[in-house]
Amino acid sequence: MLIYNTYTREKEEFKPIEENKVKMYICGPTVYNYIHIGNARPVLFFDLVHRYFKYLGYEVEFVSNVTDVDDKIINRAIEEEVTEAEIAEKYLNYFLECNQLLNALPFTSMPKVTENMDEMIQFIHExxxxxxxxxxxGDVYFRIDKVREYGQLSGKKIEELEVGARIAEDSKKENPLDFVxxxxxxKGITWDSPWGAGRPGWHTECVVMIGKEFGGKIDIHGGGTDLQFPHHENEIAQSICMNGHSLANYWMHVGRLGLNNxxxxxxxxxVINVKDLIEAIDANAFRLFMLSVHYRQPINYTEENIQLAVKEWQKIKSTFEQLHLKLDLAEALDVEGEVVPEIENLMQQFTLALEDDxxxxxxITSLYGVIKEINKMTRAKASDAACKYALMTLQNMAYIFGFDLSKKRLTLEERELMKAWEEARKAKDFKKADELRAQLQALNVL
Ligand SMILES: [Zn+2]
Structure with missing residues (x-):
């Protein structure tokens, strides 16, 4: 599998540190507001990465931190006259609820900054x-001139950065680029430290969490492109000094989402909040839209684009449901599948595409290919075994993309209704057929 590594600017063959195991980390939310659909892009993309590795049989350990102390949280708490903890809890719950609505697999763990303060202070002390x-x-700064590699991830040159930084020079710093x-x-919540009361800066938490959760270097560190500099650069700088390594073997960055460009x-x-959107349209259609563009490219949200995804999703869903119903009626949902070469070939193309960064x-093009094949097979009255194979392939693709494609098996009563409907149609009793059809639709069978 090839992964584009921002750190080396090359597509590299993926080699896990431990056999059959993937250790992944993404920078999590700062919980001071509702997450919007732009924030959801890394969540959805890395969920696909998580799912694909699981599909391949890897054990995946996927951690995301929660930034539950920050100026924005403190300001919000003051504004709303509540505690920082209340603000953090409210918006973390919203984030978790959205993840669930989006059918994202849960993280292995989600450590909070406030619950790891001793470790953070100890790390800074060291x-x-x-x-x-x-x-x-009472402030503590990191000396960036201790790190030869500074700027490698984001492709920035220290000299150029220094010119920019001088404008806003902070007299307390030895070097204007040193970070807090x-x-x-x-102001707001504080903790005691060897340097007096205060709170940590943002860049230390991920290094500390990765050390604590994984005990060393990880395979993949992800986040949005906007985190490359300074956040990820500063994470790497601290890790190189403390641990002698750059934290992760592969650095993956997800492009921005724009709204009408x-x-x-x-x-x-x-902003469009995640919940507002998925209350208006199907969460699966939103996923389809978000994954329709390569993750490193920017994606543009427009009403037209999202409506297109809604239509495409409908096609996928109804093809699946019709096939499922056909097999269910034939009592063939449990038959052994029989390989359909065209579909096997499309599944191969599907995985090859995912293996290429x-x-x-x-x-998705291969997925649409499968939909087309299934419709052809239905017209050609393909065997149950061939249909079962097609159904399984579609379900595997859906699992990897995180689509919720499921359908309950027919109950005895529903099966009887289906038979009666078919008979009414054969007998050209259209009035009865319409009534039965309405009943079946109400039961969600059709
Ligand atoms: Zn981070």
């Missing part, structure tokens, strides 16, 4: 002890 960081007036590890503050952001006021847009 950086200071070893000369990689320094304390000034611990912030002295008396504009950046979607809370400050521009053009998760090319989901090509994989």
């Amino acid at each position: 950086l200071v002890e070893r000369g990689f960081a320094y304390a000034v007036d 590890l611990w912030k002295k503050t008396d 504009e950046k979607m952001s809370k400050s521009l006021g053009n 998760f090319n989901t847009s090509n994989a």
Whole structure:
């Protein structure tokens, strides 16, 4: 399998650190607001990665942190006159609810910053002890000139960054690029530390969580493109100093989502919240839209694009349901499948696309190919065994893409109704046939 590694800017063959195991981490949400559909892109993409590795038989350990202390959370708590913990809990619950509605597999664990404060302080303390960081007036900064590789992930040159940073130079820092590890503050919630009361900066938490959860280097570290600099660059810098490695073997970054070709952001006021959208349209259609573009490319949300996905999803769903019903009526849902070469070939193309740096847009083309084949097979009255094979292939593809394709088996009563409907049609008793059809639709059979 090839994965594009942002750190080396090359597609590389995936080799797990431990055989049959994948260790993955993504930077999680800062829980101060409702997540919008742009925030959902990394969630959905890495869920597909998680699912595909599981499909291949890997054991996947997938961790995401929760940033539950941050200026934005503190400001929100002051605004709403509640505690930071209440704000964090409210929006974390919203995030988890959205993940569930989106049919994302649960994370192996979701460590919170506030529950790992001792480890964070200890980590920063050690950086200071070893000369990689320094304390000034209750703040602690990281010395970026201790890291030769600084800028490698984001492709930035230190000299160029320094020119930009000087404009906003902070006199407390030795170098304007040094970043904050611990912030002295008396605003909002604070913790005691060797440097006085304050709270940690954002860049340390992921390094500490990865160390704690995995005990060393991981396979894949993911996030949105906007996290490459400075967040991921700063994670790497700390890890190189403390652990002597760059944290992860593969760094994967997901492109932005735009709304009508504009950046979607809370400050521009053009956000669509995840729950609002999936209450309006099927969560599966949203997934189909989000995965229809290669993850490294930007994706553009427009009403037209999403409506197209809704239509395409309907086609997939109804093909599946008709095939399922046909097999169910023939009492053939449990027959042994018999390989259909065209479909086998499409499944091969599907996996080849995913093995090539998760090319989901090509994989979706193969999925549409299967839909077409199934419709052909139905017209040609293919055998139950061939239909069963097609059904299984479609279900495997749906599992990997995280689509919820399921249908209950017919009950005895429903089976009888189906038979009666068929007989009424044969007898050209259209009035009765219509009545039965309505009953079957009400039962969700048709
Ligand atoms: Zn992070």
